[in-house]
Amino acid sequence: RFSLFLFTVVLLPVLSGAGLAADDPTYRRTDPVTGQQLQCKNCPPGTRLGAHCTSSRETDCVPCGPGLFTEFWNYIPNCLRCGACSDHQRVVRPCNGTVNTVCECEAGFFWDQHFCRRHTECKPGHGVKASGTPHRDTVCELCADGHFADIRKMHAACVTHSACETDEQLVLPGSRWHDNVCATCDQLTQKGTGTHMFTIT
Structure with missing residues (x-):
């Protein structure tokens, strides 16, 4: 029994961290079935959380669709909506899934207090x-x-x-x-x- 318990204690952390690189951002989560504390991998920029990791499965990440983005590693359930330029602004860099739209005032105008x-x-x-x-x-x-x-x-x-x-x-x-x-x-x-x-x- 002692050998079986020791094997289980050693194996579970390996499963919860399987596939994680040393520098991959992670977040802590309690497995609702086993009660185990897991170290789940965050989703990379351009994706969102599809499903949390479990003791036997890595985090499921889903790509952001058109008009949506995530700029940082995350575990949010929904991608963010791309911003739109306001009056007298032009697009410097369009939204591309990993960065939001970057706008700049057009010639003859300057940015001052939100417009x-x-x-x-x-x-x-x-x-x-x-x-x-x-x-x-x-x-x-x-x-x-x-x-x-x-x-x-x-x-x-x-x-x-x-x-x-x-x-x-x-x-x-x-x-x-x-x-x-x-x-x-x-x-x-x-x-x-x-x-x-x-x-x-």
């Missing part, structure tokens, strides 16, 4: 210090003296006022929102009469 917001447009006299990305808003700065940001361009940085050419005269000094306006004598007089108009906005 995509449009990048800030710098005010007149302010230029772009750091361009916006899908994860960060545009950073604006006030243009320093002698610099301007072209208000005709949505995302212009502050740049130095242009210098007039040697044959030009300064007609209108630059400001923080427009460049110096320069012109030659011919442009100003137009054959000696009249006034030349310059558009700065």
